[in-house]
Amino acid sequence: MVALMVSLLIMTGCDDPTNVGQGLLDSQAGETRVITLQPNSVTAGDRSDPTGGNAASGAVMSLMGVVDDPVRGRMSSQGLIDFVPSNQFGADFLNASVDWAELSLNLDYRYGDTTSVVQFDLYEVPADWQSVAINAGSVIALGSKIDSYEVAAKEGLTSFVLPEAWIQEYDTILRDGSFSDLFHGFAMVPTDGQAIVGFRFSESTLRASATPGDTVAFALSKVGSLTSMPDSPPSSGRVFLGDGSARGVDVRFPLQGEELAESLIHRVILSLEIDNISSSYPAGFLRPLPAVIGLEAVSEDGESRLEIAEVAVNTEGRFVMDNTTLTNVFQSANLGKSVLDRFELYFPTDQSGVGFFVLPTTANELAIEALVTATPIN
Numbered sequence: 001m002v003a004l005m006v007s008l009l010i011m012t013g014c015d016d017p018t019n020v021g022q023g024l025l026d027s028q029a030g031e032t033r034v035i036t037l038q039p040n041s042v043t044a045g046d047r048s049d050p051t052g053g054n055a056a057s058g059a060v061m062s063l064m065g066v067v068d069d070p071v072r073g074r075m076s077s078q079g080l081i082d083f084v085p086s087n088q089f090g091a092d093f094l095n096a097s098v099d100w101a102e103l104s105l106n107l108d109y110r111y112g113d114t115t116s117v118v119q120f121d122l123y124e125v126p127a128d129w130q131s132v133a134i135n136a137g138s139v140i141a142l143g144s145k146i147d148s149y150e151v152a153a154k155e156g157l158t159s160f161v162l163p164e165a166w167i168q169e170y171d172t173i174l175r176d177g178s179f180s181d182l183f184h185g186f187a188m189v190p191t192d193g194q195a196i197v198g199f200r201f202s203e204s205t206l207r208a209s210a211t212p213g214d215t216v217a218f219a220l221s222k223v224g225s226l227t228s229m230p231d232s233p234p235s236s237g238r239v240f241l242g243d244g245s246a247r248g249v250d251v252r253f254p255l256q257g258e259e260l261a262e263s264l265i266h267r268v269i270l271s272l273e274i275d276n277i278s279s280s281y282p283a284g285f286l287r288p289l290p291a292v293i294g295l296e297a298v299s300e301d302g303e304s305r306l307e308i309a310e311v312a313v314n315t316e317g318r319f320v321m322d323n324t325t326l327t328n329v330f331q332s333a334n335l336g337k338s339v340l341d342r343f344e345l346y347f348p349t350d351q352s353g354v355g356f357f358v359l360p361t362t363a364n365e366l367a368i369e370a371l372v373t374a375t376p377i378n
Contacts, residue, residue: 030376032266037370040254042361044232044239045342047248050349052080052134052224055201059131059352062223063244064120064188065153065196067112070280072240073230075354077196080125080140080224081105082185083206086217089175096210098171101162103186104205105220107155109198111354114153114286118193122146122160125184134224137246142187153195157203167208174208179218196354199223227354237365242356243290243347249359251343251368255333263374265331269322270295272345273367274313275358289355290347293319297329300341310348330372 053059064079124143204220232239332338
């Protein structure tokens with residue numbers, strides 16, 4: 001953390017940005033003014049959205065499905081789910097043979113045609129996977145196919161009975177005290193449909209029975225989503241900023257030079273206005289959008305990152321960032337005292353969807369700007 005602060009904010013020695021470079025503000029200083037600064041580039045980046053999570057942190061659901069989005073194109077999500085015993089099982093279950101098992105999943109997210117049915121194949125996951133390491137572009141090896149299922153894109157609990165062959169294969173594992181080490185979960189791979197759905201931790205279980213009337217439950221313990229979606233169209237004058245995407249958005253401002261001469265920077269307000277593309281979608285197409293957006297400052301080598309802010313959309317449909325950290329990063333870069341390369345826009349992991357924004361990249365249509373209050377140093 002110390003190294004990060006030194007590399008990105010080397011000029012800052014206190015919390016008040018108006019004191020940054022205060023000794024420079026003397027008879028050589030010019031008139032304080034407010035400059036509207038637009039990025040000199042808005043481009044697709046290589047930041048892959050983290051899409052794994054557990055009951056304590058990270059993604060809050062597993063996404064699965066496929067949809068032809070009228071703006072973005074074909075979008076597909078493969079879901080990963082894993083379980084742990086909910087409690088200590090009794091002797092009746094441990095000493096008998098499992099004769100029934102099902103997945104009971106809480107469908108709590110929908111994107112696309114809510115009247116459609118999503119068809120998918122359920123696979124074994126043969127090796128352990130770490131939820132914190134899962135992002136949109138991850139690749140997870142699959143084991144044997146268990147069965148094929150379908151699920152309506154409707155909210156609520158939905159159940160999938162597991163076949164007898166799988167129950168026989170996993171009978172002893174389901175009753176083993178080392179279940180969590182022996183079992184690595186399922187992968188839900190979509191095969192058809194016009195919606196992407198999400199299954200949340202709460203109320204989602206793997207249930208099994210070895211004695212009539214005595215059912216045990218394994219709680220959903222970790223999730224992941226492997227999502228495929230088209231990159232931003234080349235030479236289209238726009239980029240996609242998408243939740244669950246393997247590509248992010250990089251923003252670079254001209255923080256030195258003629259437009260913003262060497263200055264004492266007092267305040268920076270960065271705003272991003274979202275294009276309304278709702279007219280591109282047919283009636284009945286559900287398109288939940290992310291409500292919070294984040295911004296990080298990134299060093300030239302890509303190793304040092306500093307979170308600047310995570311903000312909610314306001315009533316005017318804008319994301320506005322206005323804090324000391326942002327001002328200090330601009331100030332250090334303006335005076336040539338930092339290794340800042342770019343800013344990256346992202347969505348906090350816990351939003352866990354596939355909603356996206358369209359950002360123009362041409363100079364006369366840019367939806368991102370920074371209002372910089374600064375006093376030039378002559």
